[in-house]
Amino acid sequence: MRRGPALFLGLMLAACSGAPVAIDNKEQGVPAANSGFPAADRPVAGILSPRWSTEEARDRLNEAGQVMDLAGIKPDMTVADIGAGEGYYTVRLAARVGDKGRVVAEDIVPETRDYLATRVLREKLDNVSVRLGLPADPRLPENSFDRVLMVHMYHEIESPYEFLWRLRPALAPGGQAVVVDANRPTQDHGTPPELLKCEFAAVGYVLVSMKPMPSAGGYIAIFEARGERPEPSAIRACKSGKTATPAVLPKEESKEP
Numbered sequence: 001m002r003r004g005p006a007l008f009l010g011l012m013l014a015a016c017s018g019a020p021v022a023i024d025n026k027e028q029g030v031p032a033a034n035s036g037f038p039a040a041d042r043p044v045a046g047i048l049s050p051r052w053s054t055e056e057a058r059d060r061l062n063e064a065g066q067v068m069d070l071a072g073i074k075p076d077m078t079v080a081d082i083g084a085g086e087g088y089y090t091v092r093l094a095a096r097v098g099d100k101g102r103v104v105a106e107d108i109v110p111e112t113r114d115y116l117a118t119r120v121l122r123e124k125l126d127n128v129s130v131r132l133g134l135p136a137d138p139r140l141p142e143n144s145f146d147r148v149l150m151v152h153m154y155h156e157i158e159s160p161y162e163f164l165w166r167l168r169p170a171l172a173p174g175g176q177a178v179v180v181d182a183n184r185p186t187q188d189h190g191t192p193p194e195l196l197k198c199e200f201a202a203v204g205y206v207l208v209s210m211k212p213m214p215s216a217g218g219y220i221a222i223f224e225a226r227g228e229r230p231e232p233s234a235i236r237a238c239k240s241g242k243t244a245t246p247a248v249l250p251k252e253e254s255k256e257p
Contacts, residue, residue, distance in 0.1 A: 037136075037162040038237035042195065043187035045155045055088050061215035064092040067151065070211060070220050071178045077146040078102045080170065082138050083153030084130075087116045093149070094125045104140065106133040136162040140170035148177045151216070154196065155186040161235050164203040168225045175224070176208060182218035196221055198238035204230055 058064065067089075073079060075098040081090045084105035093103045105120070105128060107113045117130040133139045136159040140148075148167065157163050167177065177200075182190030197207055205223040213220040 036232035037159060037165065038235055040158070040160050041237050041239050043185070044158050045186055045189045058088060063215045064089055066213065066215055067180055067220060068093070068096050071147055071149065071176070071222065073097065073147055076100045078144055078172070080138070080140055080145050080148045081105045082133070082148060082150045083107060083156070084116055085112060087119050089149060089151055090116065090120070090128060091123060091125060094128050097127065099127060101127055103128045104131060106131045106138050106140070108133050108135055135159065137166045138163070138170070140167070142169040143172055145170050145175050146172055147175065150178065151180040154179050154181050155189055155191045160199050161203055161237065162232070164200060164205065165229065165232065165235070168203070168229050171225055177205065177223045179221045180213055180216045180218065190218060193219060193221065195238060202235050202238060204228070
């Protein structure tokens with residue numbers, strides 16, 4: 001699997017004596033607000049908790065196992081866990097990809113990031129690094145990831161078009177973005193499937209598959225980026241879940257398989 005040299009950014013934690021935690025999270029420049037991307041024409045759910053449900057309850061349903069199987073996550077892959085929260089998926093991804101794989105766990109809440117960093121150290125997950133992202137930018141190294149997971153968090157993204165635009169360069173050739181969400185309005189902590197497909201298509205992603213996912217409370221959708229990344233000014237916002245035409249893709253590439 002392809003990995004950029006900047007991928008494994010390193011988790012530098014102090015010893016377990018209670019000393020401060022230090023995490024390699026180099027500044028990459030914060031983009032200016034209102035930088036040409038359209039606003040989302042939908043409510044945005046607030047971040048309620050880093051924990052969606054208990055890990056024991058989720059494991060009884062084999063949630064993570066089913067998601068990883070459907071997403072095609074295999075040993076030696078490089079995977080990003082966006083909105084990682086307390087690390088339910090992070091620790092299970094680490095076990096799935098193995099010692100030669102890599103997992104980057106990202107969250108935008110510093111306290112949650114710090115909690116997860118401590119968990120990674122405590123559980124000796126040497127193939128995991130932890131990063132602090134921005135609401136509109138996951139801040140991932142380019143050309144690095146075989147899979148990018150977004151589980152129960154897409155509806156919390158305030159600027160989905162900018163977020164997806166900045167995410168695209170992080171995908172390695174053949175890399176896929178995987179969304180797990182509930183089929184309900186965004187203000188109720190879900191994303192209607194047609195709206196999800198529309199927003200991804202507007203930034204030049206093509207739907208690979210979408211399947212029901214009862215164990216995770218909704219569905220799983222897998223996307224690939226195709227063609228050139230559109231200019232921000234060319235992106236058209238979606239309204240009420242209507243189908244969007246990708247901004248710069250040829251017609252034959254804009255169709256779902």
